[in-house]
Amino acid sequence: MDYNHRSIEQKWQTFWAQNQTFKTAESTDKPKYYVLDMFPYPSGAGLHVGHPLGYIASDIFSRYKRLKGFNVLHPMGYDSFGLPAEQYAIQTGQHPAITTEVNINRYREQLDNIGFSYDWSREVRTSNPDYYRWTQWIFIQLFNSWYNKDADKSESIDTLINRFKSEGSQGVSAESDEDISIFTAEEWNAFPEEDQQRELLKYRLAYLRESTVNWCAALGTVLANDEVINGVSERGGYPVEQKKMMQWSMRITAYADRLLRGLDTVDWPDPLVEMQRNWIGKSVGASVIFPLTPKGGIEVFTTRVDTLFGVSFVVLAPEHELVDALTTEAQRSAVASYLAKTAKKSELERMADTKTVSGVFTGSYARHPITGDDVQIWIADYVLAGYGTGAVMAVPSGDQRDYVFAKHFNLPIIPISDSQNIEEQADPTKDGRYINSDFINGMTYQEAVSAVIAKLEALKLGKAKVNFRMRDAIFGRQRYWGEPVPVYFKNGIPYLIKEEELPLLLPEVDKYLPTETGEPPLARAEGWKYQDQYEYELSTMPGWAGSSWYWFRYMDPQNQDIFVSKEAVDYWKAVDLYIGGSEHATGHLLYSRFWNKVLKDLGFHQEEEPFKKLINQGMIQGRSNFVYRVLDDEGKGTNQFVSLGLRDQYNTVPLHVDVNIVFNDVLDTEKFKTFRSDFADAEFILENDKYICGTEVEKMSKSKFNVVNPDDIIETYGADTLRLYEMFLGPLEQAKPWNTNGIEGVYKFLRKVWRLFHDAEGNFSVSDEEPTKAEYKALHKIIKKVEDDIERFSFNTSVSAFMICVNELTELKCNKRRILQDLIIVLESYAPHITEELWILLGNQAGTISYAVYPKFNPDYLVESEFAYPVSINGKMKLNLSLALDLDAKAVEEIVIGNADVQRYLDGKAVKKLIFVKGKIINIVV
């Protein structure tokens, strides 16, 4: 019988499902290993061949770990709340839950076709009430917590309340809003309940406050910073404006430092770690106050407090709160027109236009904190309201932007270092000694920083300060298809609904659009009131809420009492290997780390970091094919199409052609005639009797006719071929275009594997004879190679090694059971269906290959046979002198140390090092 992937794969997928072969239990002596995929959003388009890349890699790793004796947790689920289902609902009126269900079933079918070893009994769906009940529960924990800086962790809000009751706000060191009040215990206890609640809100990790948000009118919702790309929405590309709104937020900035420190402890790709570092954006510097007359001052943040004596003016962002108060009558009209001008500029224009220098003098002066000299106060849009204090001290000699500004407006430029060169541009050097700098003249950089900070602190006009670029995360969305926030309002104060009242179910609405008055869709829910009288929160949670803790739920998916039991989380701890795309660097991966830390602080588990090791799989791009339509003299399309190589001789226009009717860039001209009705009478100008198509790498999309559905590949070649081929395509992390040019080779390989177990007539036939040394050598090479490759995630090189191995065994006509059985165990993780089939043909029990023992590598098989290369065993080098005979001893002039045998051969001379390549000595180091 020939290799028939269709019957084999169908049979085993059914068997695995019926026998729950990959169901995972906690009760075992085996060490645990947790392999996680980033769960997909089930979109209407289904999976294309790019999606499974990371899933195949994680499945190979999971299966490999099982063979290595680990108890592997490898679950899958769906991130099923999200915008596309809602958009579809708006257009069609169909409930998003229905579309989502349909899409999930489609995804499941496609995933099953690939033969993954998921434990489906642990599936989670974020839009399922049994799941989002716990997302709401976690929100409650966040609302009930505050960050205690003294303990450097989050605590129950009760500890803060007790403290207020007994000692007032004195001595509390918390991550909080800026505008907290100062009060004694007596005052606190005398506060009305509502004032107490308002004050506590400034400390909670989940809090409500007025903030500037990215408002997208077209989508009718606010967006997080990472959902806005270049001033337009990531989804849909609609314009986004800044707007002040009352919003739920998450105090992620409280964890900024811990999020940063944690990055040193995880095994993640460098670019990803770097992205998160930049996103958090820690700057160490100082805050300095420039006093105003008669009272008050302008606070600025600087990373170069040592340049304080080079300050020649202060600049405020146009949105700065003091702008109005500081504008003098003489300057009022100039300032007003400048503000009007900048307000008109969109965020996008303001960022793009970094070359034009613009600004306006307020007419007012601040005092230099140390010298007391007058310092002009300017307004300019190169200062951002959202970063630092929205004001900067300008040091033109040390900062290029300040330099350009000073030159343009003819403001003084004061050199402050003896090694500065400021003829052409600012010079931020820290190397020299200070000049023109009062009491720090002659000091070095380090000395100056501490001296200036000490002086500012003594004057109470500044202090050392750490500033972060990261902002608190906006948590509310004015959408329907998300988790309801478990909050109701009484007298304008938010209160939590009780834990035992969860889940707070998403109410039914007649339409999924915002109301005419601009309220979120949930306002349409009739009679939806807490205890029939209190308004619920009408916004829902953002897309990242459900995905910020899902790895816990897989550990204990059915638990009705808690989001994850202590026993389960003590056993599985954290994710050992996480595979997914780098596009989640500053979103999901950051929020997940944040929630993980909060839940740790509150005592629900022990792990500071949720994902120990992380691998980014590269995106698979589409590879579009083009035909070239010949144009007539008037530039109109004819029915003639010219092959790629000859198109220069004609006037042509390229047209996308469906990649599914192109093979190895050769067009199937018959199928092309049926591709579009107007191509029915197409004529072709061929080269070498073929029509060659042009190619281009683009994003995979329906409109470009370059989408390849994994189901089609599986139908033709089988899931094992798809799995091997996706790995064979190149390094996992690398982005690469999909093409099927090499898939035949992989398919051929599997047929060769099949034939090793079958005789010329196609009958199953293996021998129980003792294998030869050459056969053992071929086997042990692959045992070692695959082990090494999988451990370093180099799956593509394994596939090549498999091909070499099978070619060798075919050459040797090897049909020895002892060799072949071990071979398929090694191959199992890559091609589970064919190996399972061969496993039972060898007389083993069905379903057991996944839990077989990975063969043990024995280096002797590689060494004894022919000394192909020097092999170090227990630190000693084995050499075969007969092979070293043709070395060129003339090159050796002086020999120092070396192997005794080699010494004897080389007339008693000794060498430092012999360089062998494939059995020959190619060089001697003396």
Add this chain to the structure above:
RNA sequence: GCCUAGGUGGUGGAACUGGUAGACACGCAGGACUUAAAAUCCUGUUCCCGUUAAGGGAGUGCGGGUUCGAUUCCCGCCCUAGGUACCA
């Protein structure tokens, strides 16, 4: 601009700590089997010179350097991809 990754045949890519560059696969060319096709197998395939050959030369983005030896390490430059951006 800054940060990160990368640049190797006609193509995807290999070379894991410096050691015969181009494994493996695709494609292409030629051949075997077959009435024929499919399937399978064999041979060749970095480029240039050389009638086939023997043989020689060049070669891992460009220019230098370290080394007996560099795709690999160092310096400078060019290009590509991803991230980020008046972040004080």
